[in-house]
Amino acid sequence: MLPGDPARVDRAAQVLDDFRVLGQNREFRVGVGTSGGVPVAVCSTGIGGPSTEIAVVELARLGVRTVIRTGGMGALGAHIEPGDLCVVTEAEREGGAARHYADPEIPALATTAVSEALLAAAPAHFRRPAHRIRVLSCDSYYVGEGRALDRMEERAARRLAEIEAMGVDAMDMECETVLTVGAAMGLRVGAVLVAHASRASDSWLEDYEPAQLAMLRVAAAAARDLVATPGV
Numbered sequence: 326m327l328p329g330d331p332a333r334v335d336r337a338a339q340v341l342d343d344f345r346v347l348g349q350n351r352e353f354r355v356g357v358g359t360s361g362g363v364p365v366a367v368c369s370t371g372i373g374g375p376s377t378e379i380a381v382v383e384l385a386r387l388g389v390r391t392v393i394r395t396g397g398m399g400a401l402g403a404h405i406e407p408g409d410l411c412v413v414t415e416a417e418r419e420g421g422a423a424r425h426y427a428d429p430e431i432p433a434l435a436t437t438a439v440s441e442a443l444l445a446a447a448p449a450h451f452r453r454p455a456h457r458i459r460v461l462s463c464d465s466y467y468v469g470e471g472r473a474l475d476r477m478e479e480r481a482a483r484r485l486a487e488i489e490a491m492g493v494d495a496m497d498m499e500c501e502t503v504l505t506v507g508a509a510m511g512l513r514v515g516a517v518l519v520a521h522a523s524r525a526s527d528s529w530l531e532d533y534e535p536a537q538l539a540m541l542r543v544a545a546a547a548a549r550d551l552v553a554t555p556g557v
């Protein structure tokens with residue numbers, strides 16, 4: 326399980342059995358535990374492509390077979406409310422690191438078995454139905470995600486219009502890298518995100534904790550079920 330924020334690694338203690346933190350270097354905090362007897366590691370990726378690339382490559386070299394990004398996102402469509410669970414099927418590719426692993430025209434797709442396992446686990450932990458989404462992974466949080474800054478209002482507005490024209494459901498900063506680099510390393514890949522913000526209604530979740538915890542439960546249940554699914 327790959328959250329961006331190192332602080333979220335410790336939350337896995339409430340979700341996994343026998344959980345212990347192994348250590349932290351830079352933005353990479355790592356813990357291990359089990360879900361229904363299946364070994365599960367949690368490793369924070371930090372923000373954006375380069376640090377996420379390092380996490381995915383090194384986890385693959387350590388023997389991890391499936392990577393699931395567990396993070397937050399900003400929703401674009403009004404149908405996605407803050408706190409909703411979203412299972413990513415595809416990421417639009419705007420990052421830097423992932424283009425070294427697959428040419429830009431190759432789509433960043435989740436492994437179907439991973440997305441289906443996440444969708445199957447969701448109803449036990451979320452009241453509202455999970456969304457299947459296409460996310461834009463962008464290497465810039467402010468202007469790149471269309472947020473107006475002083476003296477950059479026009480540029481940000483043009484950028485937001487460009488994003489809306491892509492028809493994506495949401496924006497984050499790591500899904501593309503997890504899906505592309507993970508697939509290049511021969512892993513099963515997926516991503517499940519909580520909507521931290523709705524750009525349509527300009528609203529934010531006041532407290533991320535309950536939804537993030539529920540999302541980790543979904544990812545842990547999916548990890549357990551995926552072990553019963555052979556192959557990559």
Ligand SMILES: O=P(O)(O)O[C@H]1O[C@H](CO)[C@@H](O)[C@H]1O
Pocket residue numbers: 328329330371372373395396397398466497498499
């Ligand atoms: O919720 P996490 O996983 O930290 O990820 C999201 O939060 C960060 C931006 O605040 C970016 O990394 C974005 O993708």
Ligand SMILES: O=c1cc[nH]c(=O)[nH]1
Pocket residue numbers: 397398399400466470496497498521522
């Ligand atoms: O709006 C948001 C919220 C979380 N993460 C992002 O990248 N954007």
